[in-house]
Amino acid sequence: MSLFADFHTVDDFRQRARRRLPRYAFDFIDGGAGSERALARNATAFARVELVPRLGACHAQQDLSVDCMGQRFEVPFGIAPLGLCGLVHPQADQMLARVAARCGVPFVLSATSNTPLEQIADALGQAPWFQFYAPKSTSAANSLLDRAERAGCPVLVVTADVAAPGKRLRDLRHGLKLPLRPSLGNIVTTLCHPHWAARRVLAGPITFPNLAMPGEDQAALSFSSLMAWQTGGTLDWATLARIRERWPRKLILKGVLAAEDAQQALGLGFDAVVVSNHGGRQFDSAPAPLSMLPAMSAGGIPAASLLLDSGVRSGEDIVKAIAMGAGMVFLGRPFLFALASGGEAAVEHLIALLKQDVARAMSLLGMVSVAQAGQWREKGMYGIC
Template sequence: MSIACVSDLRPRAKRRLPKFVFDYLDGGAGSETGVRRNERAFDELMLKPRALVNIESRDLSTSLFGRRWAAPFGIAPIGLGNLIWPRAEEAIARAAAAADIPYTLSTAANTRLERIAEIAPGHAWFQLYVSKRDEDVADIVERVERAGYDVLLLTVDVPLAARRLRDIRNNFIVPFKITPRVALELLTHPRWSIETVSAGVPRFVNVEQYAPMVNRQSIAAYLTSEIRGRFDWEDLKKLRARWRRRLVVKGVMTAEDSVRVRDLGCDGIVVSNHGGRQLDSAPATIDVLPEIRAAVGRDFPLIIDSGVRSGEHIVKALAAGADFVLVGRAMMYAVAAHGPAAAQELIELLIDEASRCLGQTGYCDVASLKSAAPVMRRP
């Protein structure tokens, strides 16, 4: 296996996955304009290269949350990660830890949070969806703390379940019902089917204890029943008081909200529109990043995701004001296309692309790139 670029992975992932699984991974909300807008905005942003700089020795390492990471990106939380490929979550967590970058485990993941903390000590972050019952939230937060996680990402851009048309048309349900259409998909994708059956059909292992019926419902029904649409600033204040380690709010898209999150004592923001999976009409994240940076000041940690498909995109995000980047679908396309071993290769590819792009732009490290901010948009 040798991955040339992320765009080569998507068609191969599409061939290897049953349609309802690929659509769950690839799809977005509504007309999916938001998904395309994210990627296009990254493509359209330009970098102004400096010439005649000695760039032979380059360093991508970056400081965030009191420590240094080998590269300025980590892995975004993906619910149902083991549905994309059996045992994907463990493999990605292991590859991230080996590369010295963070891996974020989703509340809706299929691997126990305690297990991921063992596999990737010091490199595992936990993403929290708050449920309706306070005692369940308190319990999961306590487990996350006991397992040794230092960083909690609270996702706030899912106040309700989005209408993802591909999932609706596929009648996407987990565990899937064997309808004739699903049976045909399973038979025509034997590798995925055999490996999935032998690994055990993915379950919501971190939350099913709070809602025992959860694994019999569709993901949409699960989200609708569990998500607390009325979670507000007061609740965030309470969470801040309960969790004393790093608290990052994921899914913030405006300058006003960002300042409020900062002033509430949170430790950072992920500027994210959930990869276009929630509000189809949300702006591209890279387009709102500059105003958010201007509002929160130079030193407040800003992470960005949504639409990142290359190391070059990572460099553009940093040059446009981000401190760190999360990679969502790109990692899952790699694992779907080539199996869990591709996690390491994808990380190496992104590092190689980012390092070459940094050098080609005329910079040797992240700090000097960020202070020069050599980005430009077409006039």
């Protein structure tokens, strides 16, 4: 019997993660910006959507697979880029990448991963999708783009919603930086998690190997200089156009909420946008991405170019996003909760759960295949209460 037989929802994993991680590590994952209204809005947006079942479909040939960015995946959901995962487990990046490859799920490696891009590519035998923050210096940006191209990354995801660092109150209150502020609270919560602490100490200091320039000491790149590096660039449309010219493969803009911005990005030659508010971690007043999706879809942006994340917590949420126009749906925190709960086996269990729940929702709705969701959207099968 699976070790996770009693885990039926993302919240089951979240509760386990809360117990298994020091408080500052759990809060880094779980928290959002400001008073966490955007975080709450993401959940409310999904709760308000109703799906109308249609009868008479034959489900013998149900098919969850989907084409996205020229690749075929088993399911219509994937793992969003997650930086600083080393706070959950020293090998978190490799573990997530491995499970994703085994399960046929898209995986985006963060620019601020704690494992070098090339190491992930070697371990998998193929390069992952790579997420990119445009740094202040053009030479640093070009060198990272060249590196991702040399490694063979088939897709570059440019994150645009970081014009300023999000004001994450939980992190500020814990004094979360590297090395960690040695406050009494932080010391006590670390000592209360001896397995986590021992693993972390044995693995050595957390570094950001994708961001170090040649000759730079990676360990010296502090969390605050990292935040400045990733948010200090001028990511204007001219810079995005230059990235489009330079990057020869599929290109996605992440963190888009306005339909006009989505149209402009696609007009520049981006292949897709991720409609996202960074999981409510950047701007407390940002709308829920799900609420912005219908306008983009109605404006003629095809599902193949509309990806979505932020607040997705179940198979039914995935189906709701697809019903409203998304061609692929990403989740962030749920995979880190699973990883903290029980490593790769737990992440695999979460993927299986989501897959079953997507299949169940499709059956109850009368939707036979994700690839044919277009016909199903035309029937106007969602409502907002």
